[in-house]
Amino acid sequence: MDEPAQCHPSMNPADEALVRVAYGSHGLVETLAGEHRDCRFRRNVGRPCCGDHVLVRADGGDAWVVDEILARRNEFMKADARGRPQVVAANLDRVLVVVAPRPMPSRDLLDRYLVAVHSLGIEPVIVLNKAELMADTDIDTDHALAAIDDYIRLGYTVVRTSCKQSPGVTPLAELVQAGTSILVGQSGVGKSSLAHQLLPDIDIQTGALSTTTGKGTHTTTTTILYTLPGGGRLIDSPGVWEYGLWTLDDADIAAGYPEFRPWLGECRFNNCRHASEPGCAIKAAVANGEITARRYAAYTRLLEQNGGQ
Numbered sequence: 001m002d003e004p005a006q007c008h009p010s011m012n013p014a015d016e017a018l019v020r021v022a023y024g025s026h027g028l029v030e031t032l033a034g035e036h037r038d039c040r041f042r043r044n045v046g047r048p049c050c051g052d053h054v055l056v057r058a059d060g061g062d063a064w065v066v067d068e069i070l071a072r073r074n075e076f077m078k079a080d081a082r083g084r085p086q087v088v089a090a091n092l093d094r095v096l097v098v099v100a101p102r103p104m105p106s107r108d109l110l111d112r113y114l115v116a117v118h119s120l121g122i123e124p125v126i127v128l129n130k131a132e133l134m135a136d137t138d139i140d141t142d143h144a145l146a147a148i149d150d151y152i153r154l155g156y157t158v159v160r161t162s163c164k165q166s167p168g169v170t171p172l173a174e175l176v177q178a179g180t181s182i183l184v185g186q187s188g189v190g191k192s193s194l195a196h197q198l199l200p201d202i203d204i205q206t207g208a209l210s211t212t213t214g215k216g217t218h219t220t221t222t223t224i225l226y227t228l229p230g231g232g233r234l235i236d237s238p239g240v241w242e243y244g245l246w247t248l249d250d251a252d253i254a255a256g257y258p259e260f261r262p263w264l265g266e267c268r269f270n271n272c273r274h275a276s277e278p279g280c281a282i283k284a285a286v287a288n289g290e291i292t293a294r295r296y297a298a299y300t301r302l303l304e305q306n307g308g309q
């Protein structure tokens with residue numbers, strides 16, 4: 001049936017859709033009926049991101065436009081190429097923080113991710129990829145293992161994977177079957193390799209997205225949402241060396257340290273930042289060895305970066 005070509009967009013019925021790739025002024029969405037559409041983002045609706053639920057309408061001819069972003073459950077931020085914070089994904093159920101024996105895990109970076117995930121109200125999963133390298137004598141596996149053991153002791157879920165050998169990715173594949181998961185972590189830890197293992201049809205999915213825009217989709221520089229065979233969704237995002245906590249206040253940072261929780265509220269001052277204040281219950285727990293000096297030092301570094309002490 002012919003539609004009037006210059007109909008006002010608001011007169012067209014809206015379809016709900018999921019954003020799979022977002023560029024500046026346009027992106028690729030999948031409607032609830034499973035249709036892929038390249039949509040222009042109406043300037044005044046804000047900036048849609050990967051994982052957004054949006055309303056799309058016909059915009060004359062074959063063109064589509066996003067004219068509403070539905071309320072987000074949560075937002076995951078990252079620095080853009082110029083270091084400015086930007087929302088890269090929304091409506092997440094799970095953050096997969098990938099680490100590997102090589103490149104050597106940066107515990108400060110891992111801590112920062114874990115604090116950020118806690119502030120989203122969802123649980124992180126630490127994925128120790130390249131697990132087969134743990135037997136490699138060229139690598140300081142003691143250091144890598146000690147780092148991971150710290151986090152297991154703190155109660156975090158750790159899943160071991162390998163894209164090259166047993167144990168493979170089966171435990172992770174089971175975990176991501178429901179909801180939307182995002183892969184984050186240092187560059188080179190194997191996020192894209194994991195995405196390839198979890199998504200047997202990744203090239204087909206990427207190809208379909210590129211065909212929709214008529215432009216390439218650069219998997220290493222673009223955040224992309226894929227549909228998993230088991231029903232969940234997986235977002236692969238380019239790696240970072242640094243990760244900031246742009247929107248958190250000091251209390252959010254302390255709350256992101258699970259080992260601090262028994263002592264929060266026990267300090268002499270209600271607004272204690274657990275830095276140089278007297279009567280601090282957290283510092284007392286560090287002195288007693290109940291909180292590790294390493295994690296506490298990382299916490300104070302985060303505070304400093306977050307606005308000084």
Ligand SMILES: Nc1nc2c(ncn2[C@@H]2O[C@H](COP(=O)(O)OP(=O)(O)OP(=O)(O)O)[C@@H](O)[C@H]2O)c(=O)[nH]1
Nearest residue numbers: 129130162163164187188189190191192193238239
């Ligand atoms: N030995 C081993 N190497 C792996 C494994 N997984 C990935 N690699 C290798 O690690 C290197 C980096 O993998 P990528 O998947 O590109 O890493 P990435 O985290 O996506 O990196 P960015 O795109 O820079 O963020 C590649 O050479 C992979 O072949 C693994 O389980 N074991």
Ligand SMILES: [Zn+2]
Nearest residue numbers: 267272274280
């Ligand atoms: Zn305190």
